[in-house]
Amino acid sequence: MSGQVYRIIESERLPSQVGAFEFYYSRRFEMAAMACACGCGHRVMLNLLDQHQLIVEEGLPTITPSILVSDAPCLSHFFVRCGEVEWAQQWSKKMVDNVMQSQVRRHVEQDRKQTAKRSSMRRFVDWIASWFN
Numbered sequence: 001m002s003g004q005v006y007r008i009i010e011s012e013r014l015p016s017q018v019g020a021f022e023f024y025y026s027r028r029f030e031m032a033a034m035a036c037a038c039g040c041g042h043r044v045m046l047n048l049l050d051q052h053q054l055i056v057e058e059g060l061p062t063i064t065p066s067i068l069v070s071d072a073p074c075l076s077h078f079f080v081r082c083g084e085v086e087w088a089q090q091w092s093k094k095m096v097d098n099v100m101q102s103q104v105r106r107h108v109e110q111d112r113k114q115t116a117k118r119s120s121m122r123r124f125v126d127w128i129a130s131w132f133n
């Protein structure tokens with residue numbers, strides 16, 4: 001236990017390099033960049049619009065749900081509560097891949113649904129327009 005905690009650094013732009021236990025938060029873009037808790041130096045990006053929720057208390061971040069570092073070899077999985085790291089269950093590469101694939105699939109399905117909605121709207125508009133031709 002290092003006793004180190006993450007501290008919020010408010011910054012409109014997020015840096016490409018993040019030092020140990022630095023937690024950059026962009027209020028404007030609702031994004032955060034933090035150093036991976038394992039110390040590997042990987043920058044973890046958090047999307048605070050629809051993936052994670054950030055609560056700031058006295059400059060210390062609490063993140064829900066847990067953070068899974070799926071894009072670095074360490075595959076770290078942890079919680080941040082009041083700036084402190086709480087390790088969660090370690091995931092295997094296979095588990096991460098499965099989740100990523102199902103997320104990608106969900107996004108593709110959402111896109112498809114939106115496209116379908118748009119094209120049926122388009123048809124409706126064409127149908128209305130046909131009355132006036």
Ligand SMILES: [Zn+2]
Nearest residue numbers: 036038040074
């Ligand atoms: Zn790491």
